[in-house]
Amino acid sequence: MRVLKPFDYFEPGTVKEAAQFLTTHGGKAQVLAGGIDLIPRMRIGKKEADYLVNIRKIPGLETIEASGANGLKFGAMATLHSLEASKAIQDDYPILYKAIHQISSVQAKNMGTAVGNICVATPASDVATALFALGAELTIEGVDGERKESIQKFCVDYGRTSLKENEIVTEVFLPRPPAGTGSAFMNLIRTHADIAKVSIAVAITVRDGVCEKVRIAVGAAAPTVFRAIKTEAALKGQKVTHEAINEAAETAAGETKPITDLRSTAEYRREMTGVLARRAMEKALQQVKA
Amino acid sequence: MKKEIASFKVNDRAHEVLITPNMTLSELLREHLGLTGTKNACGAGECGSCTVLVDGKPILSCSTLAIAVQDKEILCIEGLSRGPELHSLQEAFIDAGAIQCGFCTPGMIMTAKAMLEGNPNPTRDQVKEGLGGNICRCTGYVKIIDAVMGAADTLSKGGK
Ligand SMILES: Cc1cc2nc3c(=O)[nH]c(=O)nc-3n(C[C@H](O)[C@H](O)[C@H](O)COP(=O)(O)OP(=O)(O)OC[C@H]3O[C@@H](n4cnc5c(N)ncnc54)[C@H](O)[C@@H]3O)c2cc1C
Numbered sequence: 001m002r003v004l005k006p007f008d009y010f011e012p013g014t015v016k017e018a019a020q021f022l023t024t025h026g027g028k029a030q031v032l033a034g035g036i037d038l039i040p041r042m043r044i045g046k047k048e049a050d051y052l053v054n055i056r057k058i059p060g061l062e063t064i065e066a067s068g069a070n071g072l073k074f075g076a077m078a079t080l081h082s083l084e085a086s087k088a089i090q091d092d093y094p095i096l097y098k099a100i101h102q103i104s105s106v107q108a109k110n111m112g113t114a115v116g117n118i119c120v121a122t123p124a125s126d127v128a129t130a131l132f133a134l135g136a137e138l139t140i141e142g143v144d145g146e147r148k149e150s151i152q153k154f155c156v157d158y159g160r161t162s163l164k165e166n167e168i169v170t171e172v173f174l175p176r177p178p179a180g181t182g183s184a185f186m187n188l189i190r191t192h193a194d195i196a197k198v199s200i201a202v203a204i205t206v207r208d209g210v211c212e213k214v215r216i217a218v219g220a221a222a223p224t225v226f227r228a229i230k231t232e233a234a235l236k237g238q239k240v241t242h243e244a245i246n247e248a249a250e251t252a253a254g255e256t257k258p259i260t261d262l263r264s265t266a267e268y269r270r271e272m273t274g275v276l277a278r279r280a281m282e283k284a285l286q287q288v289k290a
Numbered sequence: 291m292k293k294e295i296a297s298f299k300v301n302d303r304a305h306e307v308l309i310t311p312n313m314t315l316s317e318l319l320r321e322h323l324g325l326t327g328t329k330n331a332c333g334a335g336e337c338g339s340c341t342v343l344v345d346g347k348p349i350l351s352c353s354t355l356a357i358a359v360q361d362k363e364i365l366c367i368e369g370l371s372r373g374p375e376l377h378s379l380q381e382a383f384i385d386a387g388a389i390q391c392g393f394c395t396p397g398m399i400m401t402a403k404a405m406l407e408g409n410p411n412p413t414r415d416q417v418k419e420g421l422g423g424n425i426c427r428c429t430g431y432v433k434i435i436d437a438v439m440g441a442a443d444t445l446s447k448g449g450k
Binding site for chain 1: 291292310311312314317330333334335336338341347348349350352353354355357358401404405419420422423425
């Protein structure tokens with residue numbers, strides 16, 4: 001097996017220290033979290049770094065904290081396993097739980113972080129798809145202080161985020177879904193260990209049979225995970241009838257920009273986005289009724 | 291690249307090794323400590339054959355830097371037996387014929403060990419789910435699951 005190219009290693013004690021180090025070394029330094037994406041990429045030469053900045057010793061980054069009526073926040077070093085095991089996430093953000101639970105590798109969940117997953121910015125991320133539908137907001141810190149950004153703005157393009165070379169994502173905030181919200185996560189996958197052909201996450205809030213609020217997130221069907229905003233706009237304020245759902249599913253399929261690759265053709269991805277979106281909306285609505 | 295002497299605790303024994311930051315945990319085990327039971331295969335986190343336990347949790351040693359696990363308890367396949375006496379999981383793999391080429395076996399056993407500690411009496415489906423990150427390319431999964439079920443039985447009756 002190929003040996004990793006030489007690099008130097010730093011374990012900062014604070015976010016400030018990490019940001020300063022990243023500033024000093026420009027694009028030559030990379031943040032290391034769980035390493036399950038970064039290390040294999042470095043091994044095959046797809047990523048290069050003269051310095052790795054391991055953020056594991058920065059206090060507080062591992063926490064998962066439910067703050068009652070407001071929502072829930074978790075830190076950059078919260079592993080997928082710890083998020084999956086969190087009772088608060090299982091109860092109040094079940095689509096995040098499902099997106100993580102369907103990952104077949106126990107080892108990947110013990111090592112990998114949700115923040116690392118989003119920073120990779122792959123369109124086929126199930127975890128990001130769930131986080132889009134939950135309206136996740138990120139806290140990003142650099143030497144000049146912190147900024148907040150929605151996950152949609154953060155995921156700029158295929159493999160590209162809004163992060164500057166010297167910035168670190170420190171925290172993810174999930175607003176608490178309002179009463180009357182149902183949600184569903186689904187993906188289409190050949191075998192569990194493979195990457196999804198399409199993933200869908202839906203969160204819909206209904207009052208008196210009318211859609212008050214909805215987020216529909218689609219993964220693996222465009223250069224980034226994306227929110228089907230036309231579909232969302234068309235549903236909002238509408239009665240959630242069968243016809244409305246069927247029409248919305250078709251609109252969602254039309255919002256994709258899929259590619260053909262070894263897992264699927266573009267055409268199939270588009271079709272299946274419609275099918276999964278319909279099923280996910282139906283499932284979410286059943287939860288509202290229950 | 292900086293070289294440093296680092297201390298590791300592997301299979302309950304302390305070691306001091308001259309390392310560089312780019313050394314992975316699997317390289318440390320195999321090439322510097324002579325513990326070649328842990329296998330390197332895909333190098334991409336997909337196959338699980340490099341699985342060892344760090345602080346009791348299964349992780350991928352091919353994607354873990356040695357420098358980052360200096361303060362941790364590392365357990366690999368060589369740490370399971372007591373002298374010539376094999377661990378129940380090792381016995382069960384032999385008894386069930388769960389070893390074909392044997393390349394995935396150390397990783398399977400380490401993952402299974404952690405799983406059985408968390409869930410001493412799993413169902414077959416739970417065993418399948420628990421081993422989801424370990425691939426057997428001889429496709430001998432049925433016997434591997436038989437072995438883990440057998441070991442669970444032995445261990446719950448007080449075996450080691
Ligand atoms: C076997 C396997 C199965 C998988 N299955 C799935 C699946 O089914 N669904 C799914 O969605 N994903 C899946 N994944 C992807 C996995 O979730 C991600 O690779 C993992 O979570 C990345 O996190 P990490 O902490 O290891 O990141 P690292 O590898 O440490 O980092 C990845 C990138 O993010 C940057 N980074 C990390 N943290 C920060 C931070 N706080 N601030 C700024 N930059 C940062 C790093 O610099 C690097 O560029 C799978 C991965 C494996 C190996």
